[in-house]
Amino acid sequence: MDRAAMPAQEELPLPSPEAIQFAQPADSRFRTLNPGPIPIPAAPSSRSLVESVSDQRVNLDVISSYQSENGSLSTVSSTVSSEESEKAAYELLAHTPIKSTDAHLVEFSEAMRTVAKALRRVAEGKAAAQAEAAEWKRKYELETAQKQQTKIKDCGSSTGNNLGKLASQRTLETPASDQTACCGNHGICSHEVLQDEVPGSNPRSSHKMVGRKASFRLSWGCNGDKNGQHKHDFVSFEKGDITTAERSNKQILLRWESRPQTVLFITKPNSNPVRVLCAEMVRWLKEHKNINVFVEPWVSKDLLTEDSSHNLVQTWDNDEERKVLHKKVDLIVTLGGDGTVLWAASLFKGPVPPVVAFSMGSLGFMTRFPSQQYRDCLDNVLNGPFSITLRNRLQCRVIRDAAKDELETEEPILALNEVTIDRGISSYLTYLECYCDSSFVTCVQGDGLIISTTSGSTAYSLAAGGSMVHPQVPGILFTPICPHSLSFRPLILPEYVTLRVQVPYNSRGHAWASFDGKDRKQLAPGDALICSISPWPVPTACLVDSTTDFLHSIHEGLHWNLRKTQSLDGPRD
Numbered sequence: 161m162d163r164a165a166m167p168a169q170e171e172l173p174l175p176s177p178e179a180i181q182f183a184q185p186a187d188s189r190f191r192t193l194n195p196g197p198i199p200i201p202a203a204p205s206s207r208s209l210v211e212s213v214s215d216q217r218v219n220l221d222v223i224s225s226y227q228s229e230n231g232s233l234s235t236v237s238s239t240v241s242s243e244e245s246e247k248a249a250y251e252l253l254a255h256t257p258i259k260s261t262d263a264h265l266v267e268f269s270e271a272m273r274t275v276a277k278a279l280r281r282v283a284e285g286k287a288a289a290q291a292e293a294a295e296w297k298r299k300y301e302l303e304t305a306q307k308q309q310t311k312i313k314d315c316g317s318s319t320g321n322n323l324g325k326l327a328s329q330r331t332l333e334t335p336a337s338d339q340t341a342c343c344g345n346h347g348i349c350s351h352e353v354l355q356d357e358v359p360g361s362n363p364r365s366s367h368k369m370v371g372r373k374a375s376f377r378l379s380w381g382c383n384g385d386k387n388g389q390h391k392h393d394f395v396s397f398e399k400g401d402i403t404t405a406e407r408s409n410k411q412i413l414l415r416w417e418s419r420p421q422t423v424l425f426i427t428k429p430n431s432n433p434v435r436v437l438c439a440e441m442v443r444w445l446k447e448h449k450n451i452n453v454f455v456e457p458w459v460s461k462d463l464l465t466e467d468s469s470h471n472l473v474q475t476w477d478n479d480e481e482r483k484v485l486h487k488k489v490d491l492i493v494t495l496g497g498d499g500t501v502l503w504a505a506s507l508f509k510g511p512v513p514p515v516v517a518f519s520m521g522s523l524g525f526m527t528r529f530p531s532q533q534y535r536d537c538l539d540n541v542l543n544g545p546f547s548i549t550l551r552n553r554l555q556c557r558v559i560r561d562a563a564k565d566e567l568e569t570e571e572p573i574l575a576l577n578e579v580t581i582d583r584g585i586s587s588y589l590t591y592l593e594c595y596c597d598s599s600f601v602t603c604v605q606g607d608g609l610i611i612s613t614t615s616g617s618t619a620y621s622l623a624a625g626g627s628m629v630h631p632q633v634p635g636i637l638f639t640p641i642c643p644h645s646l647s648f649r650p651l652i653l654p655e656y657v658t659l660r661v662q663v664p665y666n667s668r669g670h671a672w673a674s675f676d677g678k679d680r681k682q683l684a685p686g687d688a689l690i691c692s693i694s695p696w697p698v699p700t701a702c703l704v705d706s707t708t709d710f711l712h713s714i715h716e717g718l719h720w721n722l723r724k725t726q727s728l729d730g731p732r733d
């Protein structure tokens with residue numbers, strides 16, 4: 161490069177001979193090539209810049225530039241003796257015009273210039289960042305001081321003149337004794353500030369720099385919620401501490417704002433006690449409470465044949481009418497066992513009115529109301545308020561291989577307990593690929609898989625080794641059925657995930673999906689089942705409250721951890 165064409169010197173000072181010397185390689189062979197300090201025009205030295213460039217790099221540059229002018233150098237340096245190479249090098253130097261050496265130095269100084277520019281940019285960036293940080297700190301301290309002053313005023317004690325002064329000085333120094341006198345009794349000041357030692361602060365007093373911990377924000381992020389409409393704070397950051405602001409397991413109370421007028425009865429079929437009680441309750445509700453009653457079509461016929469006074473009981477004639485039941489019904493009463501609650505829920509593909517489940521079955525895990533005391537129970541519920549358990553349902557969709565490019569293939573199916581994917585009549589192991597959102601979970605090889613709600617955790621999932629989970633816990637259970645693996649433990653996943661169970665093409669057989677033990681669907685290789693929590697839970701009325709009812713059911717219904725207590729006589733510590 162022509163020296164005249166070089167950029168202005170202020171861009172980068174040319175390296176001094178001293179600097180060049182510093183950058184010389186440790187390699188002795190190279191030293192023999194080095195004719196000593198090279199005379200170059202005097203220029204301000206920048207040793208520090210040169211230091212940042214590795215010696216090796218300079219060596220390589222210089223060597224390669226020699227190479228480019230005399231391609232034989234590498235052969236010389238690697239194959240001939242050092243004496244020969246020295247001789248060759250001197251010859252080479254003798255033939256190398258000084259212009260060429262200058263050209264290398266120019267090249268080198270250009271490299272230095274680039275490094276200097278980069279360093280300058282870094283230094284400028286750092287200075288700007290420091291200035292910005294200082295400005296933020298200043299504003300923050302000012303704000304803190306102002307807030308502090310306001311609180312001190314609120315405390316009714318003498319104004320902390322010091323704070324005012326210090327605020328204007330952009331720092332806040334508050335003697336600990338002042339704080340106690342001012343706000344200590346109210347527990348405000350002393351707990352909401354951090355006190356850090358400030359280097360260089362007034363050594364005469366024990367004054368400290370006072371500042372708040374940095375605040376930050378966490379929020380729910382809903383899958384697919386591009387507008388962020390469902391995002392809301394779920395923690396608060398009071399004084400820099402994370403506190404849960406909203407808890408999903410709060411007790412929920414139902415308080416009527418207007419009087420309930422319509423009750424739907426769902427009853428277990430083929431049960432005489434149920435039939436008799438249903439007729440009695442319907443009459444009582446109509447005569448004493450002036451309530452409109454809906455029943456299933458087959459119940460309507462039953463009631464009419466028994467007593468013509470039941471002709472005022474309403475029902476529905478077709479699916480379209482059934483689909484809008486939730487708009488007419490204030491309350492659902494079930495008479496039967498858990499299966500009847502499941503059946504009642506299955507009639508509602510969308511929102512479900514509150515369910516009051518009377519126990520007329522063998523187990524009655526979800527049926528907490530004693531049928532003998534139906535009058536008191538119904539009175540309490542109709543008057544309100546009463547606790548409810550919001551029971552999540554699974555919304556499941558079968559995606560057929562042939563139609564997997566279509567967005568929605570089959571109607572979604574809602575399950576209150578679980579969806580089971582099993583081997584059906586096939587005698588082969590099921591082979592199911594499972595994904596949670598977009599992450600691979602596992603391959604199930606065994607009898608099948610149960611994807612259960614927390615309400616269903618005490619049903620089939622429990623029998624397959626899953627944990628019992630309180631129905632208000634927001635989760636989805638992932639429980640294998642007889643997995644042919646020693647290490648397949650059940651999982652509980654968060655309620656917001658979407659699960660996909662795929663029958664792979666290389667599966668030996670078909671799989672079968674069923675929903676709350678009903679509605680079996682065959683899954684061929686290539687078919688998939690998608691499950692997520694439905695937006696329409698089933699609100700079931702509690703006899704006492706959600707937790708008391710749950711614990712009562714696991715004690716009384718499942719005899720959980722029932723064991724005779726050891727007597728005192730016997731060995732002791």
Ligand SMILES: NC(=O)c1ccc[n+]([C@@H]2O[C@H](COP(=O)([O-])OP(=O)(O)OC[C@H]3O[C@@H](n4cnc5c(N)ncnc54)[C@H](O)[C@@H]3O)[C@@H](O)[C@H]2O)c1
Pocket residue numbers: 497498499500502521522523524525526577578615616617618619620621623675676677
């Ligand atoms: N091996 C098993 O334990 C097994 C096998 C198949 C189905 N099931 C369960 O049966 C349910 C269908 O119930 P059904 O009454 O229509 O059939 P069902 O008449 O065969 O009764 C099943 C039993 O499960 C009990 N049950 C149902 N839901 C429950 C729950 N949430 N908690 C505790 N116990 C519950 C019922 O009270 C009943 O005793 C399915 O959703 C499934 O959970 C269990």
Ligand SMILES: Nc1ncnc2c1ncn2[C@@H]1O[C@H](COP(=O)(O)OP(=O)(O)OP(=O)(O)O)[C@@H](O)[C@H]1O
Pocket residue numbers: 426427428429456496497498499500501502503520521522523524525
């Ligand atoms: N109204 C209904 N129409 C059709 N089937 C129903 C209806 N109510 C309940 N069933 C079905 O009847 C079966 C038995 O009902 P349920 O579980 O309530 O009685 P149970 O077996 O005596 O009680 P438990 O669940 O306590 O053992 C279940 O499979 C359920 O789906």
